[in-house]
Amino acid sequence: MKEPAERAGCLEAWLHNHADAARRSLGRRLHAPGQTLILIAVLGFILALPAYLWLLLENARELSAAVDHEPRIALYLDNTPETELQAAVERVDELQGVAGTTAQSADQALARYRAGLPDTALLDWLDDNPLPAVIEVLPLERTPEALRNLESRLRQALPEATVVSDHEWVRRLQALHRAGTRVLLVVGGLLALGVMLILAVAAASELRERNEEIAISRITGATDRFLRRPSLYTGLWIGLGGGLFSFGLLWAGVHFTRAPVESAAAAFDLPLRFATPETQLGLILIAAGLVLGWVGARIGAAVALHADSHP
């Protein structure tokens, strides 16, 4: 039937078969450009959406990191004369987890406030100084837990003080980021499953179009692996196209929304910069496209070839 010398070596035959399948599947895709572009677009949209949300979340996380570099806790003390303030500062300095303190008496606060006003006539109407004395505490550690512990120690040491942590909103942002990441995982996962099944249906219908070729190849001794190989390459081509298209979409989306997002952040005094997606993200999108394309095609091929199996 065959002479070993005339047949290619295992690796050579394998490479030749793969190159042939890749070329043939690409040819078939180029032959049906409409269908190919629709599949690429579907995959591109579905990859770009979670990637865009992820980019927003990442920028928000970087924003919290940017503002987070020196968290401070402020202790506001009403009706506290200079001497009591000094005693309070000493008590705070002794507490565990305190790196340093700066204090400002009510009088100093009023003087500073007065200096900042263009017209101080209104302040002269006041009988008493309405401003509290304030001790600003620089924490030793910045982890949310250490900050929470320090806050409760401060409340114990100075029960009369109002404790306000400027780290609080960062904590909320981090919690939101965590929740957002989880939601993104669920939404992204469901979208990925959906697009994979779309690609599976496309692969199965392509295999049905090759019905006659498959029937003849089976009779001639082709294995399922051989028969599905072109479909797997089709999945990879669609995946590659979808990954590249999604990166383009993401890039365009970021550029289109950058100005309004950054100006909205600026309105809240947040130094947000909506960063352009990096090449690394593009590579991840392409890899995700290739994986989804391949797995989708594999599922479709399994279904189609099983339905048309030899006895």
Add this chain to the structure above:
Amino acid sequence: MIRLQRVTKRFAGGTEALHNVSLRVDAGALAFVTGPSGAGKSTLLRLIARLERPTRGRILVNGQDLETLPRRDVPGFRRGIGLVFQDHRLLLDRPVHANVALPLEILGFRRTEARKRVRASLDKVGLLQKENASPQTLSAGEQQRVGIARAIVHRPALLLADEPTGNLDPALSREIMELFLDFNRVGMTALIASHDLELIAALGRPMLHLENGRLEARQQPPAGKPA
């Protein structure tokens, strides 16, 4: 080479295509299966190629019991067989040479070697000048010869042909049968289904006659016979 032992094939609708058929075709032999349309000739060939499975009985090809042949080994088993169909079953979207090269592609032949084999096969059936033509531009006889070139290109040990001269004129039919005799002369075992009794009687080879799914002996030479 081929042994059938009390083989019965009943299809899902209840139609019995073969009933209690036993036969033997020795290695290196060429035998014909004759009989009218619907006698079970195609079913017999499909059973031997493991394209169908018998309802009852045992089929051995080259010592291999097809009933115990694992599913994963079926493609490998089929690579040892060349099949020729009455309706040619060519891929119309590929040129002639690509159609003929299909079995070699599946077997993983080197491209240069495959090209050589394809040209040799096409030369054998007299179609070398049509290697780049589309099958659609060929006559019925030429398409049949492309199908034969495809069946023998990988030099299978066994050739099964189902009505290979079904649509051809007598001269062309004779030519095709001569091709099979040539292949047989170089050691290829062949089982050919045909209802063209006049043509095959003139070839003087063993005949197995099927009638309503039952085997009747017309000739009983040693190479192919009811067992």
